[in-house]
Amino acid sequence: MAKTLYQKVWDAHTVGKLGDGRTQLFIGTHLIHEVTSPQAFGMLRDLNLKVKYPQRTFATIDHIVPTENQDQPADPLAADMINAIRSNCDDFGVTYFDLKSGKQGIVHVVGPEQGITQPGTTIACGDSHTATHGAFGAIAFGIGTTQVRDVLATQTLAMESLKVRRIEVNGELPPGVYAKDVTLHIIKLLGAKGGIGYAYEYAGSTFDNFTMEERMTVCNMAIEGGARCGYVNPDEKTFEFLKGKPYAPSEDQWDEAVARWKSFASDPDAEYDDLVVIDAADIAPTVTWGISPDHALFVSENVPDRNGETAEALDYMKLEPGSPIKGTKIDVAFMGSCTNGRLSDFREAAKYLKGRKVAAGVKAIAVPGSQITAVLCKQEGIDKIFEEAGFEWREAGCSMCLAMNPDKLVGDQLCASSSNRNFKGRQGSPVGRTILMSPVMVAAAAIEGHVADARETFSFQEQAAVA
Ligand SMILES: CC(C)[C@H](C(=O)O)[C@@H](O)C(=O)O
Numbered sequence: 001m002a003k004t005l006y007q008k009v010w011d012a013h014t015v016g017k018l019g020d021g022r023t024q025l026f027i028g029t030h031l032i033h034e035v036t037s038p039q040a041f042g043m044l045r046d047l048n049l050k051v052k053y054p055q056r057t058f059a060t061i062d063h064i065v066p067t068e069n070q071d072q073p074a075d076p077l078a079a080d081m082i083n084a085i086r087s088n089c090d091d092f093g094v095t096y097f098d099l100k101s102g103k104q105g106i107v108h109v110v111g112p113e114q115g116i117t118q119p120g121t122t123i124a125c126g127d128s129h130t131a132t133h134g135a136f137g138a139i140a141f142g143i144g145t146t147q148v149r150d151v152l153a154t155q156t157l158a159m160e161s162l163k164v165r166r167i168e169v170n171g172e173l174p175p176g177v178y179a180k181d182v183t184l185h186i187i188k189l190l191g192a193k194g195g196i197g198y199a200y201e202y203a204g205s206t207f208d209n210f211t212m213e214e215r216m217t218v219c220n221m222a223i224e225g226g227a228r229c230g231y232v233n234p235d236e237k238t239f240e241f242l243k244g245k246p247y248a249p250s251e252d253q254w255d256e257a258v259a260r261w262k263s264f265a266s267d268p269d270a271e272y273d274d275l276v277v278i279d280a281a282d283i284a285p286t287v288t289w290g291i292s293p294d295h296a297l298f299v300s301e302n303v304p305d306r307n308g309e310t311a312e313a314l315d316y317m318k319l320e321p322g323s324p325i326k327g328t329k330i331d332v333a334f335m336g337s338c339t340n341g342r343l344s345d346f347r348e349a350a351k352y353l354k355g356r357k358v359a360a361g362v363k364a365i366a367v368p369g370s371q372i373t374a375v376l377c378k379q380e381g382i383d384k385i386f387e388e389a390g391f392e393w394r395e396a397g398c399s400m401c402l403a404m405n406p407d408k409l410v411g412d413q414l415c416a417s418s419s420n421r422n423f424k425g426r427q428g429s430p431v432g433r434t435i436l437m438s439p440v441m442v443a444a445a446a447i448e449g450h451v452a453d454a455r456e457t458f459s460f461q462e463q464a465a466v467a
């Protein structure tokens, strides 16, 4: 019978059916970070248990790491967390990409970069943006600390199965429209809760043409649309990306691995629980106006009028009901995160920042998603372009995406951010305000000093014509 990738991976990893109807699912790869693992290891110690498959478990630190003087924790709590993950990994035999390894970074950047993230497998991580790894054709989902304990101890999870919604985007994106706009557009259309109970299969010619980085950007935000996981079927680009990566299969096992990976792709005649079809030509640069990722609109549009549904968000964001979002003054520009903190993101923004200056009064910071990203950016001189434009170029970590480190908004500062969440207080100040957008839109906002249409700031049409 024809099956989706989701069903194939699920079936291949099913250990058994539990009495309550859930499935006991084998977890191929477990990624851990400093925030959600300490209590899980603590519980393991209390129960006198070992990590079942340490060779399937990989750790990094990302959330609490300062982006200036990375190795100097900001406070005793941060120091404790760093010590805890280090000693837990030592004690339990888990591979740990620490600050000195040259491989540290945001867990969702590190997995793919190291070739740990592979097609046809199940991946779990105590982090809601684990769906990022679905870009490689893995079924990857975020779990809580108690489940982190379960995976550490048993390498399995008790899971309820999901329905599958295929979201097809077809055609070429207009100039100045990026993967970030695609993912925000999908969330706007289907709602922040629209994906509850679903896995999202992203497909169509737009996804076929996307790079792995672009696929990661979209999958990363599946959870912001309520979907537990999101994935793209693996193809030649997937295999090409993984080839030669440290943890990818070796040369002599390569062909066999690729054949196995291919076999997990959804069958052409697979049936879906739901189908959504979007025309790429209908997508424009998209930004958020409110306090949920589905509070999104095209940058050319006006924010909604004030009513029972919009009042809280409009008031929090201090926006005039019905006014254009374009022109909204910003205080901070943040470029980074597991959504848009990869080499291709900085490379693309640098193209437009070159020779331009950040507006007076705007604090602009650029934070590579990993130490490897930082090195690659330096090799291309991207860090210099950002610095010459007036950005602070920082060291790798989650930084102001969540502000569990010293990078925080102050008071009601408004931040143009390439990250994935615009919840109240998300960026470190209880009254701080976030507007989500693509990296190139962050660059445009930084230069203009207000929310801007990057197509006007940088005249993409002309550039497209010249190219
Ligand atoms: C700290 C962590 C548990 C959290 C998550 O689960 O996603 C964080 O990464 C986030 O983005 O809010």
Ligand code: SF4
Pocket (backbone or CB within 6 Å): 062, 063, 106, 107, 127, 129, 337, 338, 339, 397, 398, 401, 402, 419, 420
């Ligand atoms: S970059 Fe942001 S979204 Fe990603 S893991 Fe870190 S805090 Fe979470």
